[in-house]
Amino acid sequence: MSxxxxxxxxTHEEQCVGCRICQLWCSYQFTGKFSFSKAFIKIEEPxxxxxxxxxxxxxxxxxxxxxxxxxxxxxxxxxxx
Amino acid sequence: xxxxxxxxxxxxxxxxxEKISIMKQNPDDLKQFIGGFGMxxxxxxxxxxxxxxxxxxxxxxxVGVGPLVGTITPGASRTAGISKFPATGAIANSCGSxxxxxxxxxxxxxxxxxxxxxxxxxxxxxxxxxxxxxxxxDMWGSDIVETTDFxxxxxxxxxxxxxxQAGENMVRGALTLIDKTSTFGRGGIAAVMGYKNLKAxxxxxxxxxxxxxxxxxxxxxxxxxxxIRNYPQRQSWHEVGxxxxxPMGLMLTAQGQKKKARxxxxxxxxxxxxKRRIACPSCPMADKDILEIKEGEHCGLIQYTSSAxxxxxxxxLKGLNTYDEVIKIFDLANRYGLDSLTLTALFELITRLHxxxxxxxxMLGLKWKSDYETLxxxxxxxxxxxxxxxxxxxxxxxIGKKFNIEDKMLQVKGLDVIFDPRFMRLGTxxxxxxxxxxxxxxxxxxxxxxxxxxxxxxxxxxxxxxMGIPDPAIKRIFxxxxxxxxxxxxxxxxxxxDWYALLTSMGLCARAQMNRFFSMxxxxxxxxxxxxxxxxxxxLRIAAERSWNLLKLLNARExxxxxxxxxxxxxxxxxxxxxxxxxxxxxxxxxxxxxTIANQLLNDYYDExxxxxxxxxxxxxxxxELELTPYM
Numbered sequence: 001m002s003x004x005x006x007x008x009x010x011t012h013e014e015q016c017v018g019c020r021i022c023q024l025w026c027s028y029q030f031t032g033k034f035s036f037s038k039a040f041i042k043i044e045e046p047x048x049x050x051x052x053x054x055x056x057x058x059x060x061x062x063x064x065x066x067x068x069x070x071x072x073x074x075x076x077x078x079x080x081x
Numbered sequence: 082x083x084x085x086x087x088x089x090x091x092x093x094x095x096x097x098x099e100k101i102s103i104m105k106q107n108p109d110d111l112k113q114f115i116g117g118f119g120m121x122x123x124x125x126x127x128x129x130x131x132x133x134x135x136x137x138x139x140x141x142x143x144v145g146v147g148p149l150v151g152t153i154t155p156g157a158s159r160t161a162g163i164s165k166f167p168a169t170g171a172i173a174n175s176c177g178s179x180x181x182x183x184x185x186x187x188x189x190x191x192x193x194x195x196x197x198x199x200x201x202x203x204x205x206x207x208x209x210x211x212x213x214x215x216x217x218x219d220m221w222g223s224d225i226v227e228t229t230d231f232x233x234x235x236x237x238x239x240x241x242x243x244x245x246q247a248g249e250n251m252v253r254g255a256l257t258l259i260d261k262t263s264t265f266g267r268g269g270i271a272a273v274m275g276y277k278n279l280k281a282x283x284x285x286x287x288x289x290x291x292x293x294x295x296x297x298x299x300x301x302x303x304x305x306x307x308x309i310r311n312y313p314q315r316q317s318w319h320e321v322g323x324x325x326x327x328p329m330g331l332m333l334t335a336q337g338q339k340k341k342a343r344x345x346x347x348x349x350x351x352x353x354x355x356k357r358r359i360a361c362p363s364c365p366m367a368d369k370d371i372l373e374i375k376e377g378e379h380c381g382l383i384q385y386t387s388s389a390x391x392x393x394x395x396x397x398l399k400g401l402n403t404y405d406e407v408i409k410i411f412d413l414a415n416r417y418g419l420d421s422l423t424l425t426a427l428f429e430l431i432t433r434l435h436x437x438x439x440x441x442x443x444m445l446g447l448k449w450k451s452d453y454e455t456l457x458x459x460x461x462x463x464x465x466x467x468x469x470x471x472x473x474x475x476x477x478x479x480i481g482k483k484f485n486i487e488d489k490m491l492q493v494k495g496l497d498v499i500f501d502p503r504f505m506r507l508g509t510x511x512x513x514x515x516x517x518x519x520x521x522x523x524x525x526x527x528x529x530x531x532x533x534x535x536x537x538x539x540x541x542x543x544x545x546x547x548m549g550i551p552d553p554a555i556k557r558i559f560x561x562x563x564x565x566x567x568x569x570x571x572x573x574x575x576x577x578x579d580w581y582a583l584l585t586s587m588g589l590c591a592r593a594q595m596n597r598f599f600s601m602x603x604x605x606x607x608x609x610x611x612x613x614x615x616x617x618x619x620x621l622r623i624a625a626e627r628s629w630n631l632l633k634l635l636n637a638r639e640x641x642x643x644x645x646x647x648x649x650x651x652x653x654x655x656x657x658x659x660x661x662x663x664x665x666x667x668x669x670x671x672x673x674x675x676x677t678i679a680n681q682l683l684n685d686y687y688d689e690x691x692x693x694x695x696x697x698x699x700x701x702x703x704x705x706e707l708e709l710t711p712y713m
Contacts, residue, residue, distance in 0.1 A: 017319075017367040019360035024153040033289030034152050035187060036238070046238060047180075047260055047359050049371065049383070070310060070365050071319065071358075 005078045007061045011053040016073035018046030022065035029064060041065050082108065085293040086148035086611035087116065091124070092190045092212060094205060096277055097138055097197030101212050106191060112614070113708070115586035115621065116191060117147030118174055119628035121163040124194060125172060126631055126712050131638040135167035135269065136251060136276045138198040144185075144242075144282075145193075147588030148612050151186030151290035152298075155305055155598070156590035158183050158361035160242075160259060165639075166519065167269040168254040168476045169495035172635045173519035176585055177257075177265030178387065179369070181240030183362040187286025199278035207284040208236070217280035221249065224416035226385075229261040232283045239285035245418030247464040248275035253476035254496075255418045262359070262369055262385040264420070268496055268519060269476075271418045293613025301606045309365045309598055318594050319358060321347045322368040323388035326593060332504070333396060337659035344404040345393045354404060356383065366594045372408055379409045386415070395425050399432060400451035410456055417464035424463075426497040427473060427480075428456055430490060440484050445469050488650045494641070496520025498649060503656040503663040506670055507682075509574045516574065516646050516686055516697075518636045525581035527591055528573055530668050541568065548580040549601030549622050557689065562681055565671040571686035583625035627707045630699050633692075634712050643687075643697030648679045 023039035031038045040059040044052040053073065055061075066074035082089070084106075091104040106120075114120045121143050133139045142164045149157035160182035162175045185193070188207050195205070199214065202221040206213045220228050228243040240260065247255035248271030255271035256264050274280075292298050309315065318325055324347060333342040343349060353375060360367030372384040372392070382405075386392060392411035401407050414421045432451040434440040442449055446469050449455065462470030472483050478495045481487035491498040493514055498521040502511035508530030514521035529544040538559075545555050554576065561569040584591045587608060589599060601618045609615060653676060655662040665674040672678070687694050691703035704710055 017358050017360040019364050019367060020362050021153060021365065024363060027289065028153060031289065032295070033291050035287065035289035037187075037287040038289055044238070047262070047385075049357065068306075070315070071367065 005080055007063055008077045008079060009055065009061055009063060009066055010075040010077055012073050012075065013051055013053050015071050016043065016046070016051045016053060017071050018043065018051060019071070020046060021068050021070070022074060025068045026065050029062070085291050085613050086152065086608075087111065088186060088189045088191050088288075088290075090190045091192040091194060092207065094193060094195045094212075094214070095197045096195065096199040096203065096214070096279065099199075099214055101214070103190075111148075112616070112620070113624060114628055114631075115147065115583070115608075115624050117145045117150070117159065117588050118161040118163075118176070118582060118585035119624060120192060120586070121145040121161050121174065122628045122631045122635070124192060125163040126635055128194070128196070129165055129172055129635070133165055135165045135170065135273055138196065138277075140165050140273055140276075142195040142270060142273055142277070142279075143192060144195075146182035146186050146191060147586050148191075149607055150182045150588035152292060152611055153302065153363050154589070154607050154611070155302075155309060155363055155365050156361070156595040157363050157588045159585060159588045159590060160185070160265065161585050161588075162266060162270055164266075164270055164273050167251070167272050169268055169520045170639060171268075171494060171518050171520065171641065172632070172639065173268060173517075174585070174632065175256075175266045175268070175270055175519075176524060176591075177242075177259040177263040178361045178590065179240065179260035179263045180238075180362055181242055181259045181282075181284060182588060184240035184284040184286050186290055187288055188284050189286060189288050193282070195277070195279065198276065202278050202280055204232075204281040204283065205279065206236075207282065208239075209286055209288060217278075220280050222246065225258045225418055226261050226416050228281055229258070232281060236283055236285055239283050241281060241283050243281040244271040244274050244279075245416055245464070247418040247474075248272055249280075250464065250466050250474065251275050252419065252463060252466065252474040253479075254420050254423050256420050257418060258415060260385075261415075263361075263387040267420050267422075267522065292611045294610045297606065297610035301603060301610055305598060305603060306365065312598075314594075315366065318366050318368060321350060322358060322370055323390050324350060324393075327390050329390065329393045329396070335504075335659050335661065336397060338397075341396050341402070345396060349404070350389065354389070354408070359385075361590070364590065364595070368592065368594065374405045374408055377403075377405050379405045382409060382412060384408055384412045384415070386411070391421050395421060398425060398428050398451060398456070401453060401456065406453040410453065410460060413457060413460050417460070419460065419464060422499055423497050424456075424460060426491060428459070430486075434484075434486060434489065439486065439489070444484060491649050491651055492521055493517075493647060493649060494520035494645050496522060499523045501652075501656065502674075503652060503665050504658060506666050506668050507570055507674060508668050509570055509577045512570050512574050512682070512686075513578070515648055515683070518632055518641065524591065525578045525585075526574060527581060527593060527596055528577040530568070530570060530573070531593060538567065544597075545573075545576070547600040548576055549618060550576045554689070561667075562678065562685065563672055565669070566667045567669050567671075569685055570668055571682045572689040574686055575689040578629050579622065579625045582629045583621060586625060586628060623707070627709065630690075630703065630707050631709055631712055633699055634704070634709060637698045643683070643695070646683060646697055648674075648676070653679075
């Protein structure tokens with residue numbers, strides 16, 4: 001990411017299937033372990049009718065969660081500043 | 082020692098004494114049996130004594146998750162279970178998916194060994210180090226959906242195995258659902274849990290799973306993930322899920338039920354039925370369904386299922402005319418913890434024999450009509466063992482004796498046939514139903530005869546290589562009983578089972594759409610990178626074979642042998658299918674399978690396994706070769 005752009009992760013919760021690959025990749029990258037609870041991205045009610053996706057403050061918006069989402073629930077956007 | 086992939090912990094739960102303890106895994110055992118399914122077999126062999134009554138404190142329920150579960154390895158979320166099953170009396174394996182295995186691993190356990198019988202309704206809570214037996218008085222009498230929702234509300238996102246009223250009432254074939262979606266324990270694990278007063282198991286973990294060699298893991302993961310990302314059919318699997326895998330419309334049309342066929346089309350499903358797609362943890366090929374009825378009498382019904390095919394198979398029943406009736410009946414079965422496949426087979430048989438005058442209403446004790454109302458009523462009667470339900474809850478063996486219809490039932494060892502080879506032809510999944518220790522089950526029969534139905538011989542070869550079938554065996558597989566049959570399905574079945582045993586010991590999905598991406602090579606690479614062990618492909622292949630043979634030996638101790646590996650007699654009669662009369666044929670449809678040929682097919686299977694032709698059991702030589710002598 002250049003210094004003149006800002007990265008955002010846009011969520012499309014209706015596309016989320018609850019596979020939680022995003023959380024697994026995130027926790028692995030930042031802690032070296034696979035875990036839902038250690039990830040900076042949170043999925044509430046992954047098997048509910050309306051899952052909720054949110055990000056913790058520590059999230060660096062590295063965008064790797066979006067790179068690993070195969071279902072279109074996470075989208076990485078680079079915005080000019 | 083430092084554990085990677087594995088947690089190294091086995092949880093012992095004695096329901097009678099309300100005692101919980103932790104046992105350490107022995108790395109030498111893991112070299113022999115890998116984990117998950119394989120280790121379950123070993124743990125079961127050491128504990129379940131011959132001739133144990135399935136409904137006794139001495140029976141066990143052993144649950145296990147393989148070394149890849151809990152990581153991001155695609156499709157690594159399977160939970161395997163072993164017990165002595167009340168429907169058949171066999172010691173058998175069952176598998177489920179969704180999030181239970183993942184959470185169990187995160188909580189810090191590879192296996193749970195459950196023994197004894199709780200004094201009162203109980204549920205097992207496994208939240209990291211907080212393992213407790215809790216009062217389930219308020220949950221007893223609830224269905225599976227209610228129980229799971231209750232536990233999710235209490236614990237948040239967690240893995241739940243729950244039983245319904247059928248399990249509580251010890252209906253012999255009762256199953257559990259994992260996360261109210263994935264069937265687990267066809268043939269009666271829920272009934273065993275019901276006997277033990279164990280309503281549910283809930284697990285949740287925060288410990289994280291580490292791996293031994295990140296660099297090697299990343300390499301293997303990236304390669305596989307990109308292959309899956311670029312798979313041209315991925316989007317279509319995501320859209321229609323398991324409907325891709327079975328030609329339901331074709332089946333119903335061939336039966337002369339065209340109006341119904343329209344209601345199982347992709348278009349109808351997408352417009353009227355599908356609510357949302359869900360997936361097991363780590364799965365890039367999501368195929369689980371949340372269905373919704375959006376109109377009519379059952380409007381608003383939400384139904385979770387591991388495969389939309391299961392409710393649609395109930396559509397083959399006469400008198401169920403609309404998709405919403407089918408989903409409603411299926412929902413009832415799921416909530417109670419009844420096996421929808423068994424119910425379908427049961428209703429079809431009773432209706433047919435009632436029409437033929439073999440079973441009368443006097444014998445049934447009720448007015449029989451194959452329609453929604455009757456099927457809903459009988460489903461409830463079975464779950465609560467009321468009236469006719471008392472007999473039907475006793476399983477096929479009891480039903481056969483009661484109505485004197487043993488020869489007419491499509492079952493093997495007390496479990497009903499799922500795929501009728503007269504319609505599907507005799508591939509490995511169909512043949513497996515005859516030889517599986519569990520009875521007529523199709524889980525381990527996955528092979529190119531399923532994945533590339535009608536495919537070329539070249540494609541078969543590609544799959545054989547992928548599954549790690551040795552070259553000399555491939556040559557034998559291409560030497561069938563008669564040249565025109567092209568492929569020797571019984572010999573291939575041996576390797577399908579071993580391949581299944583490997584995937585299930587690792588914790589990997591065996592469904593065709595994920596299975597196709599796995600090979601002996603990449604599974605071995607993942608295993609070594611995750612665990613830090615240094616095992617060859619051959620080591621793992623032999624470990625899988627060892628596990629399958631051990632399961633067979635356990636059932637030899639129970640008195641099972643070749644006499645029980647029987648093609649259902651009815652398969653040798655024509656199947657009336659709409660205006661067609663279907664005969665039992667080999668996979669390519671060139672040869673009619675007669676009882677004599679069926680017997681020869683069994684010979685080929687036993688021969689490929691290295692088992693005795695006389696009794697169909699592992700030979701002394703095979704037992705010694707696999708280092709299984711202590712289990713004889």
